[in-house]
Amino acid sequence: MMQSYFQQQEGENFNLLFDSAEQAQNYIDTYKAAVTYDGSEVLSESITMAPQPQSSVVIMDQHTGYVKAIVGGRGEKTSSLSLNRATSTLRQPGSTFKLVSTYAPALNEKGMTLATTFEDEPYEYPDGSPVNNATRSYNGTTTIRTAIQNSINVVAVKCLEKVTPELGLKYLDNFGFTTLAHGTEADKDANGNVWSDANLATALGGITRGVTNVELCASYAAIANGGNYIKPIYYTKILDHNGNVLIENTAAERSVIKESTAFLLTSAMEDVVKQGTGTACQLDNMTVAGKTGTTDAYNDLWFVGYTPYYTCAVWSGYDNNEKLPDYARNFHKALWKKVMTRIHEGLPSKEFEKPASVEKLSVCEETGLLPRAGCPVITEYFDVGTMPTEYCDQHFYDSDDYDYDYNYDTDSSDQTDNTTDTDNSENSNNGDTDNSGDSNNTDDNGNSGDDGTDNTGGSDDNGDGNEDDSSYQVDYY
Numbered sequence: 001m002m003q004s005y006f007q008q009q010e011g012e013n014f015n016l017l018f019d020s021a022e023q024a025q026n027y028i029d030t031y032k033a034a035v036t037y038d039g040s041e042v043l044s045e046s047i048t049m050a051p052q053p054q055s056s057v058v059i060m061d062q063h064t065g066y067v068k069a070i071v072g073g074r075g076e077k078t079s080s081l082s083l084n085r086a087t088s089t090l091r092q093p094g095s096t097f098k099l100v101s102t103y104a105p106a107l108n109e110k111g112m113t114l115a116t117t118f119e120d121e122p123y124e125y126p127d128g129s130p131v132n133n134a135t136r137s138y139n140g141t142t143t144i145r146t147a148i149q150n151s152i153n154v155v156a157v158k159c160l161e162k163v164t165p166e167l168g169l170k171y172l173d174n175f176g177f178t179t180l181a182h183g184t185e186a187d188k189d190a191n192g193n194v195w196s197d198a199n200l201a202t203a204l205g206g207i208t209r210g211v212t213n214v215e216l217c218a219s220y221a222a223i224a225n226g227g228n229y230i231k232p233i234y235y236t237k238i239l240d241h242n243g244n245v246l247i248e249n250t251a252a253e254r255s256v257i258k259e260s261t262a263f264l265l266t267s268a269m270e271d272v273v274k275q276g277t278g279t280a281c282q283l284d285n286m287t288v289a290g291k292t293g294t295t296d297a298y299n300d301l302w303f304v305g306y307t308p309y310y311t312c313a314v315w316s317g318y319d320n321n322e323k324l325p326d327y328a329r330n331f332h333k334a335l336w337k338k339v340m341t342r343i344h345e346g347l348p349s350k351e352f353e354k355p356a357s358v359e360k361l362s363v364c365e366e367t368g369l370l371p372r373a374g375c376p377v378i379t380e381y382f383d384v385g386t387m388p389t390e391y392c393d394q395h396f397y398d399s400d401d402y403d404y405d406y407n408y409d410t411d412s413s414d415q416t417d418n419t420t421d422t423d424n425s426e427n428s429n430n431g432d433t434d435n436s437g438d439s440n441n442t443d444d445n446g447n448s449g450d451d452g453t454d455n456t457g458g459s460d461d462n463g464d465g466n467e468d469d470s471s472y473q474v475d476y477y
Contacts, residue, residue: 002031010231015320021049048082051075053328055316056085056213062221062311065251067214067228084468090179091315094293095151097205099265100219101168103144107260107383108171110163114145114268115368115380115388119156125200131157141366145380146337148268149276151292153204169198174256175219176229181208181254205293216304219315223265224289224306226355227257239255258314260357260383267381270352273305280333281305286344287351292333298324303336308350310338357384364392382469 006014006027008157018024032042050073056358057071072084082090094336106112120142123131133153147155156164158170165327172180181187183196188210229333238247259264269289273279275290281303299321316332317324361382364375371377374395379399382388 004210005026005031005034010378015322016389017052017318017320017322024049027454048078048320051389052322053316053318053324054085055314055332055335056089056218056310057314057335058086058214059312059339060217060221060232061309062224062230062306065218065221065230065233065253067234068310085315085319086213088212090148091317092207092213093216093296094294094300094302095153095156095205095206096159096216096291096293096302096304097116097172098148098156098183099201099223101172101202101205102156102163103148103169103265103268104175104223104257104261105163106144106159107386108257109167111247111382111386112144112162113368113382113386114143114160114264115142115363115365115382117141117366117368118144118147118154118158120147120154123154123158125157130401137170137223141191143270143365143368143380143402145271148265148291149273151277156203157200160165164326165198165200165202168202169196169366171256172202172219173228174254175222176210176231177215179209179211179215179218205295213313214316216302217311220290220304220306220313221311222256223262224311226259227255229254229256229443254313257427258357258383258404259355262350263355264383265359266352267452269305278303278305278333280330281337281340283307283337283341283344284347286340286347287349288340289352298329301329301332303333307340307344308342308352309347310343312336314339346434352439359384359387360381361387363388364395367392367394369393 003014003016016024017274017316018027026217028047036042054073055071056066057069059069059430060067070084072082072086072088077151095224103367107114108117117350118141120133120139122138123130131154134151138154139305140153142152144155144159146152147159159336164275169180169182180197181195183194183198185194187195189195201207218229218232233247233249233251237245237249240246266289269291270287272286273290274294277291281288281290286309288305288307288308290303293302293304300315300317301324302313302315304311306312313333315337316328360379362371362377362379363369364371365378369390369392372392372395376449
């Protein structure tokens, strides 16, 4: 009602975001005066002011499924049962979905590897709309590892096309997402349209409704747990006053991907943090794997990452889905780093353990096959069942080159030894914001600037060093 009133007075672009609580209160007083001009009295009113932009945080122990911490929003808690943005708000997941919708099934059962290549080039969806990388630039032949590291949209869409959107949606279901559209009667809108997320835009997180923070965190926790999904656990048991167990909450577990697939995804996401779009989330004392996610209009920003100990997902955005300003596009990464640094204090440094089902092998960077002389060579991790057995036939070689020496490398290091230069700054030309051919398109910005911090405990620090730059969204009833 209040928003409609001022849209009539000031134009349809008026919203309930204000620069300060005082400005918000002035608008409230003006509105009250307008609706009580005839002598009516206000019998009751409800005013809620929430600092904007908002954020939510979930931390899980991936080994047990225990939810160790949840923060449902910024600002002082003033009421019970208020909005919990971590469990109740659906937001577009951005490029974080590439791992669970596309690359997980590709590596797990479609015979692809981190060395599998796609052409990063101008490409279109079936309806003719373009698939855009963030910078609208393209990089030619690209491995899946590099596509994950630099969040390349064209490669993700091409990969899901081979995987098939139907299989990708099946994997998302197995990863624990409960808010996806499957083209059933339950997915029909008020106009009779039936929606389904079994489409290529899902590779970039362009889905019908969105996901909750806790379910996105749990899906990454499954990768961190060797491919074993555990439904988030908020409590273990309920006892009566005599100590008798009334309810026992046992873990609901299932295997979603192979242990080898989980390690391969983890290895690629380590590169995201070491030299890709997530360098701002590096920890001083701990190995990190993770993925950034940003919707194409900067409405939603994510970082979901994990260590050998914990998985943490951070979301930031406006409650009313406004576009985030430049100064607020990195505080989610700073927040992730601050929270995870604190909870890892005193814990021994660990690396991610490589399973026996994974080996290292030198291959041609452009074909993913065994190299000949003349091939640009990289060393990559493979599931032992998908190691290449054929030689590259795309590069020059002569009779003396047939005995090219290659070795299985049993080094347990988690870092592949690339002989070509694949080091990319976080502001990679590959970028991360995307166009999924849908208004719900998603992807990531690739910016790593650590321009300040934010916290969920009531601070209005938005990350630019000024404590009063937050706006306020008002609900008035």
